[in-house]
Amino acid sequence: MAALQSSTLEAMSKNQAQLLAEWSNGLENSGATRNLKEQDLKQQTSEFLHLLVRGLQNGNTQNINTPGWDEIRVFLEKLSHSRATLGQDSQQTASFIFALKGPMFALLQNHYQDSPALLAEQLWEISELLDALGMHTIRTFQKSRESVIKRQQEELLELSTPVVKLWDGVLALPMIGTLDSQRTQVVMESLLQRIVDTGSEIAIIDITGVPTVDTLVAQHLLKTVTAIRLMGADCIISGVRPQIAQTIVHLGLDLQGVVTKANLADALKLALTRLGLSVNKAG
């Protein structure tokens, strides 16, 4: 495939201002500028055009992975990353590049009015190049989005498993949300570690925030209770709601050997009794 003609390049750099204006218009019409500051967008578009012309001067158009395109790749990566954190979707991000196609084609059509063969060839070249850049943008956008999702998942795991100290020697773990294997693992690890660190003898697992208890959840709970017992501490399960108690009985789950209480207050009372403490009214 023939390379981009230098006259195309010339036309592009000469008409940068016009390209820029039409491109910005196109962007606005396509709705890709939502939530973006006009000033930022202006800067981004002019920087991109500038980099594109520079890239065309010293890079080959066949492959955007060559060193000549380093700057523009880095620019696009930054751009798509900022778009991802702003919460834009992939279409909005990609149309940043694809909106340039219209003005670019119009420009070329104007420039090569007399030689249709050359026009087709150059159009193809530019189109291929912009597609490649667009694909690169989407790819990095996807990566940024994935990293955002991954971080949020990890934060959610950490957030949803706080181990709180209720009293000297009494730890509590209020569970919120569904229990799956991965969460049980995190919960178990953080609770056991806290038991070692604080030397607490009693751990209370409060399952008020667990929406449903099925056989799998019960198995996970039993595992945690057993691990706590192996470490040498006692475990009380509190917050068993009436529906959950019914489910457990209907499922025929065996929670024998596990101390269960209806609410956290009862569990704390039992824990204090076991520690030989009592709460009295003052005065």
Place this chain on the structure above:
Amino acid sequence: MERIPILQMGDFLLVTIQVDMHDQLALTLQDDLSERISRTTARGVLIDISALDMVDSFIGRMIGTISGLSSIMDAQTVLVGMQPAVAITLVELGLTLPGVKTALNVERGMQLLQDRVHQQ
């Protein structure tokens, strides 16, 4: 041959596992301990595994076996200082060690042993 020392403290025997257990060592410990219980007529055995950070199913079963044989020979067994990772591994292996008494550290383990022996 490598051995795990068994210390006597009054009525109790104290076993502290400080090295990585391998199968032969575990079997030797089992033999030595039963021998010592019968010789000293100890009332309780305290096994400290706080330095043990890896277990396999064999060691897990051995801990259960030691506890079982001690109780047959009328000595209470208390397992102390299990690391979180070890506890999780044992649970995942399905070795819940029913009947084995546990405590967080040696001090509490001793307290528990004394209480239980006094009860009898």
